[in-house]
Amino acid sequence: MPDADLSAAAVAHAPLREDALLRVEGLVKHFPLTQGIVFKKTVGQVRAVDGVSFTLASGETLGLVGESGCGKSTVSKLLMALEKPTAGRVFYKGQDVTDLKGKDLRRLRRNIQIIFQDPYSSLNPRMTVGDIVSEPWDIHADVVAPKDRNRRTRELLERVGLNPDFVNRYPHQFSGGQRQRIGIARALALQPEIIICDEPVSALDVSVQAQVVNLLEELQDEFGLAYIFIAHDLSVVRHISDRVAVMYLGAVVEVGTEDDIYEKTAHPYTQALLSAVPVLDPRARQLKQRIMLTGDVPSPANPPSGCRFRTRCWKAQDICVTEPPELVERGQGHPVACHFAESVQIVTSTEATPVD
Amino acid sequence: MTSTVPQAVPAPKPTVTGGAPLLEVDDLSVEFRTDYGVVKAVNGISYTLAAGETLAILGESGCGKSVSAQTIMGILDSPPGFVTHGEIRFRGEDLLKMSAKQQRDIRGEEISIVFQDALSSLNPVFTVGAQIGEMFRRHRGASRKDAKASAIELMDKVRIPSAKERVNDYPHQFSGGMRQRVMIAMAIALDPAVLIADEPTTALDVTVQAQIMDLLAELQRETGMGLILITHDLGVVGEIADRIAVMYAGRIVETGATDAVFTAPAMPYTEGLMASIARVDQKGQRLNPIVGAPPNLAMLPPGCEFAPRCPRATDLCVAERPPLREIVPGRRSACHYAEEVLGA
Numbered sequence: 001m002p003d004a005d006l007s008a009a010a011v012a013h014a015p016l017r018e019d020a021l022l023r024v025e026g027l028v029k030h031f032p033l034t035q036g037i038v039f040k041k042t043v044g045q046v047r048a049v050d051g052v053s054f055t056l057a058s059g060e061t062l063g064l065v066g067e068s069g070c071g072k073s074t075v076s077k078l079l080m081a082l083e084k085p086t087a088g089r090v091f092y093k094g095q096d097v098t099d100l101k102g103k104d105l106r107r108l109r110r111n112i113q114i115i116f117q118d119p120y121s122s123l124n125p126r127m128t129v130g131d132i133v134s135e136p137w138d139i140h141a142d143v144v145a146p147k148d149r150n151r152r153t154r155e156l157l158e159r160v161g162l163n164p165d166f167v168n169r170y171p172h173q174f175s176g177g178q179r180q181r182i183g184i185a186r187a188l189a190l191q192p193e194i195i196i197c198d199e200p201v202s203a204l205d206v207s208v209q210a211q212v213v214n215l216l217e218e219l220q221d222e223f224g225l226a227y228i229f230i231a232h233d234l235s236v237v238r239h240i241s242d243r244v245a246v247m248y249l250g251a252v253v254e255v256g257t258e259d260d261i262y263e264k265t266a267h268p269y270t271q272a273l274l275s276a277v278p279v280l281d282p283r284a285r286q287l288k289q290r291i292m293l294t295g296d297v298p299s300p301a302n303p304p305s306g307c308r309f310r311t312r313c314w315k316a317q318d319i320c321v322t323e324p325p326e327l328v329e330r331g332q333g334h335p336v337a338c339h340f341a342e343s344v345q346i347v348t349s350t351e352a353t354p355v356d
Numbered sequence: 357m358t359s360t361v362p363q364a365v366p367a368p369k370p371t372v373t374g375g376a377p378l379l380e381v382d383d384l385s386v387e388f389r390t391d392y393g394v395v396k397a398v399n400g401i402s403y404t405l406a407a408g409e410t411l412a413i414l415g416e417s418g419c420g421k422s423v424s425a426q427t428i429m430g431i432l433d434s435p436p437g438f439v440t441h442g443e444i445r446f447r448g449e450d451l452l453k454m455s456a457k458q459q460r461d462i463r464g465e466e467i468s469i470v471f472q473d474a475l476s477s478l479n480p481v482f483t484v485g486a487q488i489g490e491m492f493r494r495h496r497g498a499s500r501k502d503a504k505a506s507a508i509e510l511m512d513k514v515r516i517p518s519a520k521e522r523v524n525d526y527p528h529q530f531s532g533g534m535r536q537r538v539m540i541a542m543a544i545a546l547d548p549a550v551l552i553a554d555e556p557t558t559a560l561d562v563t564v565q566a567q568i569m570d571l572l573a574e575l576q577r578e579t580g581m582g583l584i585l586i587t588h589d590l591g592v593v594g595e596i597a598d599r600i601a602v603m604y605a606g607r608i609v610e611t612g613a614t615d616a617v618f619t620a621p622a623m624p625y626t627e628g629l630m631a632s633i634a635r636v637d638q639k640g641q642r643l644n645p646i647v648g649a650p651p652n653l654a655m656l657p658p659g660c661e662f663a664p665r666c667p668r669a670t671d672l673c674v675a676e677r678p679p680l681r682e683i684v685p686g687r688r689s690a691c692h693y694a695e696e697v698l699g700a
Contacts, residue, residue: 067561068532175649205416206588210632210645217642232561235591239634239643262636276566277636278591282615284637285594292570293563295517296531347637 020055020091021226022079022112022194027052027088029074033301046301048074050250051088053327058193061220061227063241063258065234065273069297071250072230076196079228080114081105110140113187117199119179123171129182130167133157136189143190156185161215177208184215188223196228201236213240234277238262246270249308250300252327256334264343266332269309274346289346307338315340377404378582379428379467379550384442386423389435393654397423399606400441402680405550405582410573412585412597412614418650420606421586425552428584429469430459446550465495468543472555474535478527484511484538485523491545510541514571533564537571544575551576552584557592569596590633594618602626605651605661608680612687622689622698624666660691668693 028051033044049071056062064072077083079090081100089098097108116122123132134153137144144152154164160181171179180200187195197216201209213236219225231237237244238258245255246267254267265271268291275291293312298304306324310316319339327337386398398420405411415421426432428444430451444451446466451459471477479487488510489503498506504523511519514537527535536556543551553572557565573596576583585597593600593614600617602610602625610623621627628646648665651657657664663673672692680690683698691697 067563177649205650206590207416207629207632207646208649210634210643211647213634214643214645233634234562235634235636238636238638272563274636276562278565278589278595279637280591280594280618280630280633280635281637282594282618288637292566294567296533296564 021058021093022056023091023094024055024075024079025053025089025091027075027078027090028086029071029078029083030086044301047250047303048300049078049085050300050303052247052250052252053088054245054252054255056194056226056228058226059220059224060242061229061240063237063244064228064230064247065232065237065244066247067232067273067297069249069300070247071300072247073198075247076114076198076228076230079196080112081109106139110143110190111192112194112196113190113192114196114198115180115183115187115200118203119176119183120171120203122183123179125171128168128170129157129162129174132171132182133167133185133189136186140190152189156188157182159188159219160185161211175208176204177211180204180212181215184212184219188219191223192225194226194228196230198230199232200229202231202233209236216240234274246273249297249303251308251337253309253338254334254336255327256336260332260334262347263345264333265346266330266334266336266341266343267309267338268313268315268340271344271346272312277347279347284347289344291346309338378407378447379405379584380443380445381424381428382443382445384424384427384444385440386420386427386432386437387440388437390654395653396656397437397606397653398427399656401601401603401606401608402442403601403608403611405584407549407582408576408580409599410576410583410585410597412587412593412600413603414587414590414593414600415603416588416650418653419603420653421603422554425469425554425584425586428552429467430463431469461495464491464548465546466548467550467552468546468548469552469554470536470539470543470556472558474532474539474559475527477539478535480527483524483526484530488538488541488545491542495546506545507541510545511538513544513575514538514541516541532560533567536560536564536568540568540571540575544579544581547579548581550582550584552586554586555588556585558587558589565592572596590618590629602629605656606653607661607690609662609690610688611680616687620698622683622687622694623662623691624668624693624697625662627697628665628667668697 027049029049030045030047032042033046034040035043052075066072078085085098089096092108100108130153133156134149137149153167157164157166162178162181201212204212220227229237229240241258243257244261245252248269254261254270261270265274272291272293275289279285279288295312298311304311306322307320310320325337325339327335329335330341332341332343381401381403383400383402384398385400388395388397401424403411413421427439439452446462485504485507488507492498492503492506508519508523511523516522516534516537530538557568560568569592572583587593597614600614601608604625610617610626617626621630631644632646634643646665651661659674659677663669678690678692680688682688683694
């Protein structure tokens with residue numbers, strides 16, 4: 001359940017709340033580029049994540065969008081403590097968890113679970129569904145007593161919309177959507193507070209995507225889960241997120257409520273990204289602004305000076321070369337990292353047509 | 357610095373020219389004979405493509421859309437794939453009855469294809485210049501030098517920056533979007549009359565996707581080629597297709613002009629797809645998914661393939677397969693209750 005005092009606006013405009021469930025400050029992850037086989041020497045750094053800060057309140061969904069290579073998946077690995085950050089801190093319920101090890105780290109991981117993108121490679125083909133879902137309890141044995149495991153596994157399967165009699169089947173006997181449900185059941189096994197969804201529906205067929213998105217929303221309401229929803233599909237992100245952070249080349253360039261990002265888009269990159277999303281409704285398409293970005297994302301091993309987006313930006317001026325813009329409120333109602341931020345409505349919202 | 361000023365122009369659509377269709381697929385059926393049984397991947401599909409027209413074939417994975425494209429290109433794996441019925445007429449001549457040599461001459465020259473995954477479709481051990489130039493060497497008997505010059509010209513045409521230097525690069529040195537441009541350069545090298553684009557942007561980011569779709573539309577305006585766009589992305593279809601054919605379980609279940617189909621679908625499957633996707637221009641509300649999963653193509657139900665998932669299904673739908681029939685001029689639907697669906 002979302003906390004009663006956290007109205008959407010309050011969440012958006014208080015980016016560093018002390019009581020946030022999860023708070024990330026200045027997260028940096030550089031991967032070394034090495035040369036040589038025997039004597040490896042570092043010849044550069046890939047700046048995968050370069051100073052990312054955000055908060056996550058309990059029960060809320062934070063969407064993390066950006067193109068491939070922008071560092072969104074590295075952020076998820078850092079949060080899961082699968083990678084060690086080069087700099088920056090992660091706070092869980094106000095406690096610094098960046099350097100946790102051993103038993104403490106395991107206890108933290110119980111509260112932060114992940115659902116992966118590829119439902120084919122993220123399930124062990126030699127384990128039965130029951131074993132996959134109950135495996136977390138091998139490590140966190142106190143969550144469910146051994147005698148209750150079977151019953152609890154079946155409950156979980158039923159909750160995610162699978163037939164509980166499937167416990168003894170293997171992953172290959174399921175379709176993509178069903179496998180993603182197995183992954184969700186596994187993530188729920190430890191009753192986490194936060195689930196990181198790393199592109200959970202992008203590998204699924206369109207008609208199945210909606211089933212999984214709806215399931216995630218139902219589970220959120222039922223268990224009060226907070227999601228970090230990583231995706232490159234801006235439509236799905238808009239649908240599920242309370243707040244959205246847009247990443248470009250390892251940094252957040254704009255963050256705000258769903259309304260801020262989609263209706264009062266202030267960063268040129270977000271504007272371009274939104275304008276590139278194909279619009280289905282023929283009427284809305286006429287109203288859409290078209291911004292065509294040229295070129296590719298620069299290499300994160302050698303990002304441009306100043307503003308990282310300046311090489312592709314039509315607004316870029318001298319100041320953008322010399323001075324990196326801070327992610328701060330610039331009179332647009334939400335933080336944006338652009339010297340020339342200006343809110344524009346790229347996609348005109350149409351009333352959602354009720355479906356019967 | 358290369359960037360464009362935003363413009364508030366809707367993407368213009370190429371005009372459809374009249375006359376005899378360039379490509380006609382007539383009652384085509386393809387099956388795969390596997391150890392596990394006969395999988396009926398394509399079951400009697402028919403469509404036509406005129407010059408300058410963009411036809412989108414929309415469907416989910418396993419609906420037979422790519423198999424039908426492979427059959428047109430003559431690159432169906434056989435065995436296990438077999439064409440059991442039908443004709444594919446290009447300018448009135450049946451491709452399936454042609455000799456292998458005749459087919460080879462048409463492939464690339466008249467009909468060419470852009471695949472989804474550019475990295476695995478390009479040969480990693482040859483430079484992109486050699487791969488684009490091969491088209492000229494094989495079909496035109498060009499010298500290495502001429503082929504390379506033509507390759508550079510084409511790379512310019514598909515807007516690969518500094519084509520002169522990059523012609524000697526290998527596929528892995530290009531980004532995903534640039535690789536797809538190389539694929540497109542190869543496909544349009546010999547000015548084909550028909551270009552089949554099989555999920556050309558599925559592996560790409562949205563901004564790159566928009567660039568590639570724009571490039572395809574522009575090339576089409578220049579050359580007047582017919583474009584068959586195979587995709588599962590309804591948004592992409594809406595942006596560039598003139599006409600649309602929706603496939604489900606190996607069958608075309610609805611056809612019509614894109615805007616007409618999107619405004620008022622005449623088949624519950626299309627309707628379900630439209631209702632189930634999240635839209636960037638709409639705020640969050642609970643999505644209406646299509647229940648269940650597509651049928652197993654080795655065990656198709658006797659009636660309508662969509663009936664098990666259809667909210668409107670009746671006993672008639674389970675018993676009898678509805679034919680694809682004309683509902684209103686230019687619109688066809690394979691649903692017993694198409695008029696009701698359209699009117700709803």
